[in-house]
Amino acid sequence: MATTSVETSSPLKRLMSNLLGYGTVAVTIIMIGVFLLLPMSKVMIKAFYNGDTFTLDYFRLLFDNHLMVEAMINSCWVAFATTIVCTLVALPLAVIGSKFDFPGKGLLLGLLLVPMVMPPFVGAIGFQRFFARYGSVNLMLINAKIIETPIDWLGDANKFWAVVILGVMHLYPIMYLNLAAALANVDPSLEEMATTLGVKKWRQFKDIVWPLARPGYFAGAIIVFIWSLTDLGTPLLIGYQDVIPVRIFNMVSDINENPMGFALVFMVIMLTVGFFLLSKSTLNGKKYDMMARGHVTSAVRKTGPLGTIVIYATLLSVILFALFPHVSVLITSLSHNWFMTPLPVEYTLEHYAKVFNQDLPLRGIENSLFLASLSTLTDVILGCLVAYVIVRKLLPMTGLLDSIVMIPLALPGIVLAFGYVITFSGTFLDPMENPVPLLVIAYAIRRLPYMVRSASAGLQQTSTSLEEASATFGASRFYTLRKITLPLVLANVIAGSLLCFAYAMLDVSDSMILAMKDQFYPITKVIYALYLEQGSGEFVASALGMISMGILTICIMGASVVLGKKMGELFKS
């Protein structure tokens, strides 16, 4: 028999590869254990122990302090309000997207997703420029003689709504993606059946479509809820002190003198876990198998001229509304000597030049690119392996592994960062000395679910027989993974890594809390630091914001091109 060219690996090689494969899974578990479960349990223990004695004093302190109680209540209201307004904005959009066909549909629906590319707190800079006491809006109104004295848009009474509105502008796309996917999943013949029984459209929606789409809706709603409950950047820039994240941020520096912070972080964990479980069990628990679909061709209706006008008006007003902060940041970043006029009189690129000439912003870009790249790489390696183990059920209890990996979805960045500070201060990972390792790990862990989701989706579509075919040639599991499976799920991996990268670049809470020395500041913290500076800081901050927005736009557009409609799957709890 002639020698064949099939590459076969020796038993030793195979053993090594297998060890490498399983070893990496072990690394994942250790990493999640040390950098997720340990800090969280540390916070929880510290909340209840003074030294070695059990105590509830910190909670008594917390609940006796009316500022803290108010912050907790306010945070919940912010989260509820943001979720409800997001729903009101996203529901019509999702109905339009899933039920109607009109010219330019793809482009308009794509534009709806644009607000995802900017952390809301960058938008807050532009927002403030326009709504400040002597900001553009008031100046315009005064010039038009509609008002005489400036309205205090961002006065203490309105800060709540400013935070909510900025949150909605950023988060409604996540709600939209979830709702659109949920609605598209409802078999149109279920509605047609109701039509034949004489059920009116709105009642069909209430009785049939909504109950079936509800699990998908809550999957998105809980993300929006937790996100807005724990968002640090926006209230910080708007100057809204009375929310939990800002209180925690202020407590990090003197945590050893004021242990009330532990109790507050514990409360955040309880709130998020509580709402998460609530949504999972009572509302999300009812998932119904969709039966086989009928031959329905008319699920998507073409609109007439009137319908098209209504749809365009709706979509364009949402897009313009949501892009307002972006536009205002853009105008701010290009303005020259802008003072007491509704719009800048002169435009300049000098602020962009400063970004690249000054030390701080340039280093911020470098830091962020470096940190985001490294954390993305970590996510790709770990995420693919974890997804592989879960989807192919290589180990017993993969369901547990799946749940553990998904924890970061419900874990607020401030909680993790806070946990890191108290767990690793004084160790070789001390963030005060060098936050780089912790920042990379924090970024990586918090985006790991996206990567795992993305890779699992690809793996589920790839038949195991392709891998088994490889195994019959004597290839080890790891060899097969590298040579057969990975190339087949590459599109999903690329999309997932783009998202990981984008969200690492956007990260606010980890960056704000962990990066304590300015030489380690990532972009977001540089923007914040510049914003606090007197003089032209605000303008340079805007320019830097625009640049990071550009980077993110490219990433997210890339991801949606690669993933297409499956994009929505990544933003579910």
Place this chain on the structure above:
Amino acid sequence: MEVVFKNVTKRYGKTVAVGNLNLTVKSGALHFLLGPSGCGKTTTLRMLAGLESVTEGQILFDGKDVTRLPAADRGIGMVFQNYALWPHMTVLKNIEYGLKLRKLPKSEIESRIKEVLHITQLTRFVDRLPGQLSGGQQQRVALARALAIRPNVLLLDEPLSNLDAKLRHEMRDNISRIHKKTGITTVYVTHDQKEALSMGSDISIMHSGILVQTAPPRELYKNPESPFVAGFIGETNIIHGTYKGKDGNDHLVDTALGVIRSERKFGDFKAGSGVFISIRPESVELALKQSPNETNCFEMTLSHLTYLGDSEQLQFTKGDTVIKANLFNALDHGLSDGDGARVRFPKDATLVLPPDMQLGAGT
């Protein structure tokens, strides 16, 4: 309720899904729309339901024009191919939904539910969710739900296509029984001729958006009006030929086999026009060699024989012509593949048909 389609046409852009349909569904009938997939039968049903708009023409319910009437006001009950059971509602809720909407008195709702549960034999399953039922049970829930509102017309869209063969048999009997009991005018769409032949009071055959023929099952089998229907309902041999004229009661057709005499025809032909001859395989006979001058006897070669115990399938060829024959209780003819044989077509079993005008050549 009598349903009439009057010159109904449905177009999607430039594609004609249903062309100039004229059809009457008699009151109380179990009327089948039968045809290969894509023939327009489901579109016809959906127009009848009001789920699809009518491009041209009228649909009448007992003489009343309902063409523009929304589905909700037509009083129809529909069973979808995939059943369209609401997965979040129990069997009871699924059935109850349409009744509650009609604001019927509670006692009336209860008695109707009881009635439909009884005739569909679902009483035991009222509290289950659709996902916990077998395919046949789901099908019955869909039927019960449609029947509960006492529809004017019951519409069934391929109701058995998702079931396995055994269940399909059982449900066929079920539907027939329920139809007899309720007497509701029923329109039933299927591509399965056995369902149509065994259950239907009338069958309409559709092909490429055109209604080809409407007739009761026996009539349709015996007297198809086109080669397509002859070939679609049951099996048939189609022989191309030229009409030569009449000789007494016999029509003479010149074919590749020779002149074939037929007592039956559909349509009027001029001498010299192209026609088709249809003869069912079970009508083809083996002739004894000793009687050489019999009518419609032709020398052919046995090319293939399949023995099935109670019957035999034989295939004969001569040139390009292929004739299939099914012989029941055949004598021991002693033929095997490659032997010459004499094949006879009884005059009363051959049928002269026009070519399928709209469809080009017959199948």
